[in-house]
Amino acid sequence: MGLLRPLGGEVSVRMAASPETVWDLVSDVTRIGEFSPETFEARWTRGSTGPELGATFAGHVKRNGVGPTYWVPCTVTRCEPQQVFEFSVGTSSMTVNNWGYRLRPDGDGTVVTEYFRLEPSLPIRAYWLLLGRLRGRTNERGMRTTLERMRTVVEA
Template sequence: MRLLRDPHLEVSLHVDATPQQVWELVSDVTRIGEFSPETFEARWTRGSTGPEVGASFKGHVKRNGVGPTYWSPCQVTKCVPGEVFEFAVGTDSTTVTTWGYEMEPDGRGTRVTEYFTMSPALPFRLYWLVMGPLRGRTNERGMRTTLERMKAVLEK
């Protein structure tokens, strides 16, 4: 049954750039405001200065591009240049969501996949049960927009 599995969405796109070039862009969290329709800025925190497993940053979010803004604490969970950049959103003790980018060679370019996974904890599953259809569509549109904007920069 779909509701019992971890809520997971992903969007993929071909980019005429190398996996390393894509990785350098997606792992530079300070540039997310150029691409995301919801996260309009981000900065490294807790002494972190760049992408590596365990590095901390925070994203300044405006849900659906409207309403109040808030800062989301994040921590890098996977970081392999040219392959994957992933981060958990939440507190030190609770991950709410995990977001990431995977890159794989695709002809003369790269197939880049942005993905989102909701925490398997019961409160988040209940949230997804109620808000999942709407939030899922919004996240999917946002991921597509983010990737298309990154593609435009990478292919200049």
């Protein structure tokens, strides 16, 4: 039954900044290199210039911060200003996973949740069964690092 559950994880961090300020940061994919331990740059592609539903970008990734680098195509799948910014990773014919940020106002700040969700294909489920625990911990550490670095910027 464990193979039928959603595959993913999330990390939340409270930031002493408005949802508008946090939104401007999490939805600007060109700044991800400042924060992520794995994605060291990204750029809008195919005519996209900013966050909107259907916009495309490419992320330049170095898995676990080591090894070869590679570019991954991404498409914005949810774009609700000051609330949710989500994108799929993969091609139009095959999505591998989804990443996103949920923002929730909290007094004079914002609780930011970064999350990932793998697509439930058979190969992905097999991967998650074999390596999910390790990869999940790595992703959670990376998300925490990303959010802590973002918090430093928005609270400065």
